[in-house]
Amino acid sequence: MTWRKITERGSIAPGKGRAFEVDGKKIAVFNQNGYHAMDDVCVHQDGSLAPGKLDGDIVECPLHFWHYNIRTGELTDYLKDVKLDTYPVEARDDGVYVDI
Template sequence: MIRACDVDDLPEGEAVRVLAHVPISVFHTEGEYYAIDDTCSHQDASLADGWVEGCFVECPLHAASFDLRTGKPTCLPAKRPVRTYPVVVSDGAIYVDTAVQEMTA
């Protein structure tokens, strides 16, 4: 597991980018925390820089949208999902379990 940040450092509706084996975005939305690959599957853009609405993030480059719960794209131009990672909150810090990767087909 890697430490992403303190809970207090990630306000509702925001994201933080962390480096692991690949860049990962951690989002705080609707009272939950989600972690997905940071790089859009359509083109090289940081999803942490995107717009969060509910459980979805819109890529800042070409407006592809991804479901933070599943990693699945919800509209074009993205056609491939991004990996999701389990998030654990412990002692006021947010951790991402990078050993467990989920890829939905």
């Protein structure tokens, strides 16, 4: 396990996501009923999912509106067996950490 501090607590607004680069990986971290992290590269045309609109656990890619579950990384429409990698996230006293 490799936990990395990615930001301060409170820097990701509730109901929003933010993009980070951790060890060369593009990661989207969402603050939606807890923190959730997954790869920030849409399989369609590499769009960033972090700024996407959230509806419950589903984020909409801002480019062409494909949808992913932020807890599981699964694409929920079009290609049914596609799944982005997800990562454990912890909100600690001194910041938000992701296990890459």
